[in-house]
Amino acid sequence: MGSGIVLRTWIxxxxxxxxxxxxxxxxxxxxxxxxASVVWLLAIGEGIxxxxxxxxxxxxxxxxxxxxxxPPNEATVGIRGPVPYGLTRADYDRLVETIPTIERALPVRxxxxxxxxxxxxxxxxxxGCTPDYAQVTQLSVYSGHFISEPELKSKAPVxxxxxxxxxxxxxxxxxxxxxxxxxxxxxxxxxxxxxxxPTAGIGGSLAAxxxxxxxxxxxxxxxxxxxxxxxxxxxGSFEGEIVELSQLTLRVKELDRVLETADLVKATLAAHHxxxxxxxxxxxxLLEQARTTRLMFILFMxxxxxxxxxxxxxxxxxxxxxxxxxxxxxxxxxxALGAKRSDITRQFLVETIVLSVVGxxxxxxxxxxxxxxxxxxxxxxxxxxxxxxxxxxxxxxxxEPIIVGWSIPLAFGxxxxxxxxxxxxxxxxxxxxxxxxxxxxx
Amino acid sequence: xxLAARIQDLKKEYHLSGExxxxxxxxxxxxxxxxxVAIMGPSGSGKSTLLNLLGCLDRPTGGSYYxxxxxxxxxxxxxxxxxxxxxxxxxxxxxNLIQQLTVLENIEVPLYYQGRIDSRAQQRCRExxxxxGLGDRLxxxxxxxxxxxxxxAAIARSLVNDPRFILADEPTGNLDSVTTGEILxxxxxxxxxxxxIIMVTHEDEVARHARRIVRLRDGLLQSDERMREV
Ligand SMILES: Nc1ncnc2c1ncn2[C@@H]1O[C@H](COP(=O)(O)OP(=O)(O)OP(=O)(O)O)[C@@H](O)[C@H]1O
Ligand SMILES: [Mg+2]
Numbered sequence: 048m049g050s051g052i053v054l055r056t057w058i059x060x061x062x063x064x065x066x067x068x069x070x071x072x073x074x075x076x077x078x079x080x081x082x083a084s085v086v087w088l089l090a091i092g093e094g095i096x097x098x099x100x101x102x103x104x105x106x107x108x109x110x111x112x113x114x115x116x117x118p119p120n121e122a123t124v125g126i127r128g129p130v131p132y133g134l135t136r137a138d139y140d141r142l143v144e145t146i147p148t149i150e151r152a153l154p155v156r157x158x159x160x161x162x163x164x165x166x167x168x169x170x171x172x173x174x175g176c177t178p179d180y181a182q183v184t185q186l187s188v189y190s191g192h193f194i195s196e197p198e199l200k201s202k203a204p205v206x207x208x209x210x211x212x213x214x215x216x217x218x219x220x221x222x223x224x225x226x227x228x229x230x231x232x233x234x235x236x237x238x239x240x241x242x243x244x245p246t247a248g249i250g251g252s253l254a255a256x257x258x259x260x261x262x263x264x265x266x267x268x269x270x271x272x273x274x275x276x277x278x279x280x281x282x283g284s285f286e287g288e289i290v291e292l293s294q295l296t297l298r299v300k301e302l303d304r305v306l307e308t309a310d311l312v313k314a315t316l317a318a319h320h321x322x323x324x325x326x327x328x329x330x331x332x333l334l335e336q337a338r339t340t341r342l343m344f345i346l347f348m349x350x351x352x353x354x355x356x357x358x359x360x361x362x363x364x365x366x367x368x369x370x371x372x373x374x375x376x377x378x379x380x381x382x383a384l385g386a387k388r389s390d391i392t393r394q395f396l397v398e399t400i401v402l403s404v405v406g407x408x409x410x411x412x413x414x415x416x417x418x419x420x421x422x423x424x425x426x427x428x429x430x431x432x433x434x435x436x437x438x439x440x441x442x443x444x445x446x447e448p449i450i451v452g453w454s455i456p457l458a459f460g461x462x463x464x465x466x467x468x469x470x471x472x473x474x475x476x477x478x479x480x481x482x483x484x485x486x487x488x489x
Numbered sequence: 490x491x492l493a494a495r496i497q498d499l500k501k502e503y504h505l506s507g508e509x510x511x512x513x514x515x516x517x518x519x520x521x522x523x524x525x526v527a528i529m530g531p532s533g534s535g536k537s538t539l540l541n542l543l544g545c546l547d548r549p550t551g552g553s554y555y556x557x558x559x560x561x562x563x564x565x566x567x568x569x570x571x572x573x574x575x576x577x578x579x580x581x582x583x584x585n586l587i588q589q590l591t592v593l594e595n596i597e598v599p600l601y602y603q604g605r606i607d608s609r610a611q612q613r614c615r616e617x618x619x620x621x622g623l624g625d626r627l628x629x630x631x632x633x634x635x636x637x638x639x640x641x642a643a644i645a646r647s648l649v650n651d652p653r654f655i656l657a658d659e660p661t662g663n664l665d666s667v668t669t670g671e672i673l674x675x676x677x678x679x680x681x682x683x684x685x686i687i688m689v690t691h692e693d694e695v696a697r698h699a700r701r702i703v704r705l706r707d708g709l710l711q712s713d714e715r716m717r718e719v
Contacts, residue, residue, distance in 0.1 A: 051606055052604055052606060062589065066589055377587050377588075379585075380586075380598075381598065382546075382573075383544070383546060383573060384579070384598050384599045384646070385574020385599055386570060386574075387566075387571075388566060388570075390570075390602060482547075483541055483547055486581070
């Protein structure tokens with residue numbers, strides 16, 4: 048077959064489709080939506096899982112995090128006053144001394160407090176920690192310095208402010224060298240941090256760590272000035288807790304020993320805690336879970352997209368069946384003039400391929416504008432219904448779609464495949480018609 | 490004398506829900522090259538059935554049909570298509586032009602299935618349109634033409650593959666007497682140029698243009714009367 052004939056077959060197909068422009072457009076729309084949704088869903092899924100992965104990586108893959116957890120109330124029923132719970136300094140010593148794969152351990156004690164400077168008040172977290180804390184949790188200093196070793200040793204009443212706290216307490220001044228009030232105590236500001244993204248929420252045992260309203264002081268200072276028993280005024284009544292350590296971040300020497308170390312940590316803690324008042328979080332495990340979740344996500348999104356492509360394919364089949372019936376007479380004429388069955392099949396298949404290629408190509412374009420489209424959508428929503436946006440889960444509010452490279456050839460290929468598969472039956476039905484019957488058709 | 494077609498004891502039966510319709514019950518006919526045959530007979534006598542078999546649109550259920558040296562009864566569907574594309578030109582009562590194509594494109598259709606559309610072939614299509622008097626209507630669509638003009642376009646189309654045979658089923662059935670005259674004049678001229686024509690008709694006026702009249706009755710040959718030698 049000469050190239051002229053091939054070209055003519057395509058031109059003929061396009062001409063026939065243009066005879067019913069609206070019908071063809073609607074069919075193309077079905078494929079367009081299918082293909083665009085493949086690209087979109089995968090891009091959004093990728094954006095979400097990438098974000099989750101970054102947050103987990105923010106915890107540090109070679110860390111093991113142990114947190115104190117307040118045991119359920121039933122455990123303390125009948126006992127007056129607060130009961131001590133959680134990690135102890137003894138736990139700290141035990142872990143560091145008995146597990147050789149632990150390089151170092153960072154004790155942290157956190158308390159909810161109100162910070163005051165002049166008329167400015169900020170509610171936040173007072174974090175007692177060691178100088179290493181900045182490096183391990185990837186905090187960077189904006190001005191001044193983080194808590195130093197001498198300050199830790201001397202239990203100095205100094206503090207380092209997070210960027211947000213500094214901005215709110217000192218809107219017009221440089222905080223360095225000023226003194227802030229926390230309840231009865233006074234702390235000298237020696238450093239201000241850069242802003243930091245929150246890390247992942249870690250299931251039941253750990254809330255997402257925000258870092259925005261933190262104030263850091265040497266943990267020795269906290270023990271000396273405040274102690275383990277902390278009372279907080281809450282809606283008229285006092286609430287007390289007796290906790291030695293809120294968190295221990297254990298750094299493991301080698302990445303591939305993280306998991307066995309975590310098992311040892313769990314066993315050591317279980318031996319000395321009768322109630323469930325500690326929780327162990329292993330970011331490395333979370334990272335692996337996140338990878339599995341991502342795969343599931345891709346499969347799920349792929350399934351939804353496949354269904355929409357299937358619907359598009361059924362649309363094509365429907366239209367082509369109608370077209371074949373309508374053009375029975377034409378088929379009869381062509382057969383009488385020498386068309387083989389395969390010529391008729393090809394003629395109709397070309398039409399479905401044109402439909403699905405146009406749908407696929409525009410669908411890919413529609414998929415590529417995913418990022419700006421999501422941004423525009425978010426912008427419009429924020430303008431028109433700010434309340435509704437605030438109620439959305441954080442991942443959805445902030446997701447940045449990331450177009451997955453292979454999704455584009457995949458979506459395009461599937462759409463063309465769907466066109467061929469769903470076009471084949473109508474085309475073969477056209478070809479199977481008896482020429483004489485077809486010629487008689489009105 | 491060279492034979493264009495030879496049919497022997499040709500039979501065609503249709504099976505309709507247990508009932509057998511015997512449309513042709515054994516017809517034999519020799520058609521020499523350059524003949525002009527009119528097939529006549531009452532409605533339902535099997536004229537169209539015979540013409541469809543001659544045109545390789547269908548296979549007989551009995552007997553044989555030699556188109557040249559080959560028995561059509563034993564050919565594959567694809568081979569029948571090839572024969573239709575290369576050796577047979579059809580003219581129908583209801584013209585059967587493809588509505589969305591122009592006159593020129595309609596004339597080109599058979600070439601398309603022979604796989605040879607080049608500029609020479611296209612030139613030939615223009616000449617054929619000229620021949621049937623549609624030289625100034627090349628870009629018109631069938632709906633913009635009169636019945637006579639459509640039938641002339643159909644005749645041009647039947648000629649484009651330079652067929653041995655022109656088969657016409659009541660080609661003037663939908664036309665008035667003046668237009669009928671024009672179409673018959675065209676067919677006469679083709680026959681003078683040594684085309685073999687087989688035409689089904691009800692009208693004696695029309696049949697008189699042929700060299701030979703074959704009458705069918707109930708699927709059998711009733712008479713075969715030659716008026717002019719080839
Ligand atoms: N596809 C078919 N299925 C069943 N019976 C058929 C079929 N085609 C034709 N017949 C029958 O075969 C017989 C011959 O039909 P045919 O069309 O050849 O008649 P005809 O001579 O062309 O008639 P007319 O002058 O009305 O066109 C009729 O009885 C018809 O009913
Ligand atoms: Mg008939």
